[in-house]
Amino acid sequence: MTQRDRDFIDYSPFEETYKKILITGGLGFIGSALIFRLLKKTNVKIFNIDKLVQKNNLLSVNNQFSCYGKSRYQFLNHDLKDNENLKKIFEESDPDIVFHLAAESHVDRSIESPRNFLESNVIGTFNLLENALIYFKNLPINRKSNFKFLHISTDEVFGSLGKSGLFNEKSNYNPMSPYSATKAASDHLVDSWFHTFGLPCLVSNCSNNFGPRQFPDKLIPTIIINALNSKPIPIYGNGLNIRDWLFVEDHINALLLMATKGKPGSHYCIGGGEEKSNINICKKICTLLDDLKPQQTPYSSLIEFVEDRPGHDFRYGINPTLILKELGWKPLFKFDQTIKKTIIWYLRNQDWVKFVNQESGFKGERLGILK
Numbered sequence: 001m002t003q004r005d006r007d008f009i010d011y012s013p014f015e016e017t018y019k020k021i022l023i024t025g026g027l028g029f030i031g032s033a034l035i036f037r038l039l040k041k042t043n044v045k046i047f048n049i050d051k052l053v054q055k056n057n058l059l060s061v062n063n064q065f066s067c068y069g070k071s072r073y074q075f076l077n078h079d080l081k082d083n084e085n086l087k088k089i090f091e092e093s094d095p096d097i098v099f100h101l102a103a104e105s106h107v108d109r110s111i112e113s114p115r116n117f118l119e120s121n122v123i124g125t126f127n128l129l130e131n132a133l134i135y136f137k138n139l140p141i142n143r144k145s146n147f148k149f150l151h152i153s154t155d156e157v158f159g160s161l162g163k164s165g166l167f168n169e170k171s172n173y174n175p176m177s178p179y180s181a182t183k184a185a186s187d188h189l190v191d192s193w194f195h196t197f198g199l200p201c202l203v204s205n206c207s208n209n210f211g212p213r214q215f216p217d218k219l220i221p222t223i224i225i226n227a228l229n230s231k232p233i234p235i236y237g238n239g240l241n242i243r244d245w246l247f248v249e250d251h252i253n254a255l256l257l258m259a260t261k262g263k264p265g266s267h268y269c270i271g272g273g274e275e276k277s278n279i280n281i282c283k284k285i286c287t288l289l290d291d292l293k294p295q296q297t298p299y300s301s302l303i304e305f306v307e308d309r310p311g312h313d314f315r316y317g318i319n320p321t322l323i324l325k326e327l328g329w330k331p332l333f334k335f336d337q338t339i340k341k342t343i344i345w346y347l348r349n350q351d352w353v354k355f356v357n358q359e360s361g362f363k364g365e366r367l368g369i370l371k
């Protein structure tokens with residue numbers, strides 16, 4: 001965390017309003033970044049619901065959270081597709097705010113096994129909303145007025161852009177993959193719980209994130225890990241698909257601002273304005289690795305173009321004007337610096353990568369990948 005970041009977020013309004021935080025998906029990439037930030041920067045108590053498929057990730061990440069003690073962090077091993085126990089979880093954690101990040105998040109896996117995506121992303125969100133509403137209705141009036149349900153979603157719900165144009169909060173939903181369709185469905189459920197039942201919900205639609213602890217099957221970790229293991233680096237199609245990349249800590253800043261200043265019923269589009277093609281990202285990482293961990297041949301010689309993903313969206317790009325103007329958010333981190341930081345993290349944490357890969361059975365070779 002840089003001085004710049006410390007200056008940007010004022011944690012006092014957050015701590016004053018929210019003492020107990022319920023986070024779903026907190027062992028994942030973005031959820032764990034949120035928990036680390038809150039444990040380090042505030043005194044709030046965190047309850048983390050995660051279904052824990054990758055047990056070794058639990059060992060490495062959950063153990064680090066647990067160092068803060070039970071008064072600060074509690075892990076609740078639960079699959080959101082099961083409604084049972086959620087009522088009890090709400091009663092016992094007694095949260096002031098919910099950050100809902102749990103989701104099946106990999107497009108390729110959604111093509112292989114869409115049912116898991118329906119169960120986690122749609123049924124899981126429905127179960128969480130139902131129980132959040134029962135809990136919310138019974139809150140005393142002073143706590144009710146501050147309560148928020150933040151649903152963390154993606155720009156992929158809007159479908160694909162051509163060479164020009166940007167998504168904003170008024171863009172039509174047009175999801176193309178089973179992943180984005182289930183995220184779109186969950187966004188609609190969340191909006192309907194606001195409009196129909198008055199649950200104070202907010203939705204973020206964020207572009208591609210990158211940073212430490214992203215699971216090895218996503219694009220940037222795959223490039224780094226395969227390169228380090230001298231394995232082919234698979235790039236879908238011609239590699240010209242474009243994504244708008246955002247460093248994960250900028251996303252966390254946006255979520256914290258939504259918690260303190262965001263208006264219930266709103267969607268906020270979040271993006272760093274760092275549009276890059278997959279092949280350019282890949283070349284950039286290879287060049288940085290040539291410097292950081294030189295080998296006899298340049299890493300770019302490992303790049304291999306593979307058959308394109310079915311229905312592969314061409315381009316995503318975000319116009320973040322609303323969150324800039326309404327909440328005072330801005331991206332603080334430049335891609336060129338943070339991608340280097342991210343590569344260094346993977347270089348230093350190869351045990352983490354091995355653990356996660358062993359547990360998930362992921363070989364790091366097959367998927368070309370985006371989110």
Ligand SMILES: NC(=O)c1ccc[n+]([C@@H]2O[C@H](COP(=O)([O-])OP(=O)(O)OC[C@H]3O[C@@H](n4cnc5c(N)ncnc54)[C@H](O)[C@@H]3O)[C@@H](O)[C@H]2O)c1
Pocket residue numbers: 024025026027028029030031049050051052053054078079080081100101102103104105106119120121124152153154155183205206207208209210214215371
């Ligand atoms: N990674 C991105 O670039 C990006 C961008 C925009 C939005 N998002 C959204 O942010 C959220 C987090 O993404 P991420 O990249 O951290 O994903 P991730 O796959 O790294 O983490 C998701 C976590 O959710 C948990 N989970 C999944 N299904 C669950 C269930 N049924 N019950 C309980 N826990 C469950 C997983 O075990 C995992 O720990 C997702 O909702 C995703 O759609 C991600």
